[in-house]
Amino acid sequence: MRRVGVAPCPAQQGESWMWTIVCDFDGTIVPFDVTDRVLDQFADPAWQFVEEAWKHGRISALRCMRLQVAMIRATSADLDAFLDTIDIDPQFPAFVDDCRRAGMPIAVVSDGLDYVIQRILARHGIDGLVVIANQLVPGGDGTYTMAVPYAVAATCKARSGVCKCNQAARLAAGRHRTLLIGDGRSDFCLGEAADLVFARGALLAKAREQGWPAVDVPDFTAARLAFAKLTGRLAEVA
Structure with a gap:
């Protein structure tokens, strides 16, 4: 996906951009x-050795996850x-509502596990x-495997089960600018x-090092305010 820069705040220029979040x-x-x-709760402790192998670049993120899930x-x-027992950021449901009111699509794109994510979100009413x-x-006997319908092995630089760049480009479909909300590798x-x-x-830290356009957003309280500024909808979160 080509990077085209950061849109000025519509409140400043009188023009609204569409974003895919x-x-x-x-x-x-x-x-x-x-x-x-x-994994801590249910897997063989050897999952941590697999994690170290990934961190040191000896195996891909995809292989790491497959091996760990099998444990x-x-x-x-x-x-x-x-x-x-797992809670989410208490302001995330309100952030989803903010995106929907603004008419801007939001998707969770994760290199984690779909059932885990869906179960947790559903419990919080999302x-x-x-x-x-x-x-x-x-597997029916307390075992599990991992399928990777979103892998793009030939081109994914992250070597992950979910190619986030590929999915973001598909979701935006060349019509929207892309806003990423994230934290890690x-x-x-x-x-x-x-x-x-x-x-x-x-x-x-990586964004600052590389000079990517980024906003420091430690939680979804801050994300709601930053999104409101970006879309010219400050009154809705005041």
Whole structure:
């Protein structure tokens, strides 16, 4: 996806831009990595050695996730009970409403697991939100595998199960500017390509290092204010 710069605030120039909002899940909607918590709870401790292999570049993010998911042993009831203990940023539902009122599409695009994300969002009353993630496939005996319908192995620089750049380009379809909201390594490739980044954590540090157009957004209270400024709708969050 070609980067075309940052739109001035419509409140300043009297013109409204359409944005497609691509939002990460782990470390963003939830303040920690949910997949890691699931692995801590239900997987063979060897998952951490797999994680280290990925961090040091010895295996791809896709292979890392596949190996780790295969280490999980949990009944569906136990997995659900655990997921139901996880809270999201309390302002995220309001942020989704802000996007919808502005007529701007928002999707969760994550290199995590679809069922995990959908279960957590549904418990917090968030329905109808597009979720693009790796598919968690139960084996029926407490085992799991991972399907990757969104992988683009030949071109994905992140070597992830979900190519965020590919999905962002598809969602925006050349008509909208892309706003990325994220926090970590899985967001770096799209961070370089997006028109604007609402960033925290490692993504914010990377954006500052590389000079990407970014706003420091530590939570969705800040994200709501930044989005309102961007779209000229400050009165709605005042």
